[in-house]
Amino acid sequence: MSWMATGRYGVRTTDTGAVLVQELIGTRAVEDVPDLLAERESARAWWDESVRGWAAMRGVTVPAGALSDEDVAALRELRATFDALLARDGNAPAVAAGVTVTLALGDDGLVRPVPTGDGSRWLASALWSETLLAQQTDVWSRIKLCRNEDCRTAFYDSSRNRSGVWHDVTTCGNVANLRASRERKRRRSAVTD
Numbered sequence: 277m278s279w280m281a282t283g284r285y286g287v288r289t290t291d292t293g294a295v296l297v298q299e300l301i302g303t304r305a306v307e308d309v310p311d312l313l314a315e316r317e318s319a320r321a322w323w324d325e326s327v328r329g330w331a332a333m334r335g336v337t338v339p340a341g342a343l344s345d346e347d348v349a350a351l352r353e354l355r356a357t358f359d360a361l362l363a364r365d366g367n368a369p370a371v372a373a374g375v376t377v378t379l380a381l382g383d384d385g386l387v388r389p390v391p392t393g394d395g396s397r398w399l400a401s402a403l404w405s406e407t408l409l410a411q412q413t414d415v416w417s418r419i420k421l422c423r424n425e426d427c428r429t430a431f432y433d434s435s436r437n438r439s440g441v442w443h444d445v446t447t448c449g450n451v452a453n454l455r456a457s458r459e460r461k462r463r464r465s466a467v468t469d
């Protein structure tokens with residue numbers, strides 16, 4: 277399945293509900309690809325496609341009511357929070373306070389978290405639930421930010437030894453290699469000059 281935000285960057289996604297976290301990070305602008313959360317109209321379009329797609333996957337109901345400007349600003353904050361979380365640099369954001377979730381028992385006898393609240397609070401509930409679930413499996417450690425500082429999109433590392441660092445080796449990997457080789461050349465010429 278191709279998702280609206282991550283699909284713009286050809287990002288490999290998890291087939292679990294944690295794709296919601298990837299989709300949130302994927303709304304970010306990279307070069308001339310626009311920020312989907314920059315304004316309400318594009319944020320609503322993303323919500324209607326990606327968030328509803330995720331809800332259908334999980335069998336949960338999206339709350340009625342349109343996203344407000346405050347919601348859109350809160351979505352951008354959530355994105356920054358999850359970016360900081362995925363950076364895994366020892367500075368995990370101190371948030372998630374006040375996020376609530378309901379537990380529901382399905383016909384299959386399995387307990388599932390169901391997000392609560394409206395608008396951005398509902399999405400925060402959904403994102404933290406997916407984070408919790410992904411951290412109980414090996415999914416979370418495979419969701420990474422691309423090492424290219426100009427990209428930092430969230431990709432799913434499906435490599436056997438989890439060694440992936442680029443969302444796309446041929447684009448972001450090459451950009452980095454090119455930069456490193458230019459830097460080496462610059463140093464070499466500085467030495468010989």
Ligand SMILES: [Zn+2]
Nearest residue numbers: 422427443448
């Ligand atoms: Zn990348």
